Amino acid sequence: MKPKDQNKVEAIYRAMLGLVRQRGLAGITMQQVAREAKMATGTLYIYFKNKEALVVALTDKCVRHVASNLFRNYNADAPFKTGFATIWMNIVRHRIEFFNESLFIEQSFHSPFVSNETKLALKKSFDPLLLLLQRGKDEKIIKDVDSFWMLAFIIGGINEIARRVNYFNRKASQQVLETNFQLCWDGIKAA
Amino acid sequence: MKPKDQNKVEAIYRAMLGLVRQRGLAGITMQQVAREAKMATGTLYIYFKNKEALVVALTDKCVRHVASNLFRNYNADAPFKTGFATIWMNIVRHRIEFFNESLFIEQSFHSPFVSNETKLALKKSFDPLLLLLQRGKDEKIIKDVDSFWMLAFIIGGINEIARRVNYFNRKASQQVLETNFQLCWDGIKAA
DNA sequence: CTTTTAGCTGAATAAAAATTCATCTAAATT
DNA sequence: AATTTAGATGAATTTTTATTCAGCTAAAAG
Numbered sequence: 001m002k003p004k005d006q007n008k009v010e011a012i013y014r015a016m017l018g019l020v021r022q023r024g025l026a027g028i029t030m031q032q033v034a035r036e037a038k039m040a041t042g043t044l045y046i047y048f049k050n051k052e053a054l055v056v057a058l059t060d061k062c063v064r065h066v067a068s069n070l071f072r073n074y075n076a077d078a079p080f081k082t083g084f085a086t087i088w089m090n091i092v093r094h095r096i097e098f099f100n101e102s103l104f105i106e107q108s109f110h111s112p113f114v115s116n117e118t119k120l121a122l123k124k125s126f127d128p129l130l131l132l133l134q135r136g137k138d139e140k141i142i143k144d145v146d147s148f149w150m151l152a153f154i155i156g157g158i159n160e161i162a163r164r165v166n167y168f169n170r171k172a173s174q175q176v177l178e179t180n181f182q183l184c185w186d187g188i189k190a191a
Numbered sequence: 192m193k194p195k196d197q198n199k200v201e202a203i204y205r206a207m208l209g210l211v212r213q214r215g216l217a218g219i220t221m222q223q224v225a226r227e228a229k230m231a232t233g234t235l236y237i238y239f240k241n242k243e244a245l246v247v248a249l250t251d252k253c254v255r256h257v258a259s260n261l262f263r264n265y266n267a268d269a270p271f272k273t274g275f276a277t278i279w280m281n282i283v284r285h286r287i288e289f290f291n292e293s294l295f296i297e298q299s300f301h302s303p304f305v306s307n308e309t310k311l312a313l314k315k316s317f318d319p320l321l322l323l324l325q326r327g328k329d330e331k332i333i334k335d336v337d338s339f340w341m342l343a344f345i346i347g348g349i350n351e352i353a354r355r356v357n358y359f360n361r362k363a364s365q366q367v368l369e370t371n372f373q374l375c376w377d378g379i380k381a382a
Numbered sequence: 383c384t385t386t387t388a389g390c391t392g393a394a395t396a397a398a399a400a401t402t403c404a405t406c407t408a409a410a411t412t
Numbered sequence: 413a414a415t416t417t418a419g420a421t422g423a424a425t426t427t428t429t430a431t432t433c434a435g436c437t438a439a440a441a442g
Contacts, residue, residue: 160347
C-alpha cells in the first residue's frame with residue numbers, strides 16, 4: 001500500500017489560498033486548484049470528498065491557526081499595557097503574514113458551506129483578549145467603553161493595516177507597527 | 192414598443208446584494224437572482240449581457256454610491272475637527288446602512304471581473320479626506336503620521352463597526368457612534 | 383382600435399464544472 | 413523479488429449553470 005502524502009494536502013491548501021486571493025472563492029474550479037497544486041483533478045478527491053469538504057477543512061485549519069497565534073508569548077500576569085501590546089502585535093503580524101488565510105476565512109464565511117460552529121470558534125478565540133480589556137477597565141487604564149465596540153476599534157485598525165500591506169504592497173516595518181500601535185493605544189487609554 | 196423598466200434593474204441589483212450577503216458571490220446562480228428578483232431568468236439577459244456585465248455594473252454603481260456619500264455636508268472651510276467628524280459620520284453611516292453594498296464591492300473586487308480602473312476610482316474617492324488629513328497635520332492638530340497609515344487606522348475602525356452592526360445585529364445609536372468617534376479622535380489627535 | 387415593437391417567459395440548449403472510474407503506478411509487505 | 417493494495421492519473425460522465433430562443437404579452441404610436 002502507498003500511504004497518503006501530507007505534502008499533497010498542504011499543496012492543495014496552498015493552491016486554494018493563492019487562487020482565492022487572486023480570483024475569489026467565486027472564481028475557482030477544482031481543475032484550477034489541481035493544476036496549481038500540480039496534480040490530477042482526480043487526486044483532489046482522494047484527499048477530500050468534494051469541494052465543500054475541502055473548503056470546510058481549510059476554513060477549520062485557518063481558524064485554528066489564528067487561535068494558536070493570538071496569545072503566543074502572552075503572559076496574563078504582566079502589566080496591562082505589556083500584555084495588550086503583545087496580543088496586538090501577534091494579531092497584526094498574523095494577519096499580515098497569513099493574509100491569504102484571513103481572506104479565505106472571510107470569503108468562506110460568506111459561502112454556503114461553513115457552519116455556525118466554526119464561526120463561533122473564531123469568535124471565541126478572542127475571549128482572553130476580552131478578559132484583558134475588562135481588567136484594563138477595572139484598573140482604570142483604559143476607557144470604560146463596551147468591550148464589543150472597543151474590540152471593533154482595535155481589530156478594525158489591525159485588519160486594515162494587513163489589507164493595505166497586501167493590496168498596496170507596503171512594507172510594515174517594526175517602526176510602522178509601533179506607530180500604528182500608538183494610534184490605537186491613545187484611542188483606548190483612559191483620559 | 193414597451194420601454195425597459197428601471198424597477199427591474201433595481202430589483203435585480205437588490206436580489207444580487209441580498210444573495211451575495213447570504214451566500215457570497217461564489218454561491219449564487221442567475222436562476223437564484225431571477226427568482227429572488229421575481230422574474231424569469233431570460234429577463235436578466237434583457238437588462239444585462241451576461242453575469243459578468245451584471246457584476247461589473249453593480250460594482251460601478253456601488254462605488255459611485257460610496258463616492259456620492261463620503262463628503263455630503265462637508266465644508267472644507269470649517270474647522271478641522273468639524274470637517275473630520277462630518278466625514279467620519281458619513282462613512283460610518285454609509286457602511287452601516289449600505290452594508291450589503293460594501294460587502295459586494297469587497298467580493299467583486301476579488302472576482303476576475305472588476306477592472307483596475309474601478310478599483311482606482313474607489314481609492315480616488317477618498318482623496319479629499321487625504322487632503323484634510325494633511326491640513327490637520329499642517330495645523331498641528333493631529334499627529335504627524337503618514338496619511339496612508341492614518342487612513343488605515345480611521346477606515347479600519349469604521350469598517351469593523353459596520354461589520355459588527357450587521358453580523359451581530361447590534362444597533363449603532365448616535366451615542367455608540369460618538370463614543371467610537373472619540374476613540375478614533377483620541378488616537379489621531381496630536382499629543 | 384389596430385399595429386407594431388420590444389419586453390417577458392421558461393423550457394431547451396450550450397457551456398462549464400464537479401465528480402467518477404478504468405487504468406496505471408509506486409510503496410509496503412511477505 | 414513478487415505480490416498486494418492504495419494512491420495517482422486524466423479522459424469520460426454527470427451535474428450544474430449560463431445563455432438562448434420561439435412563442436407570448438403589453439405598452440406605445442398612429
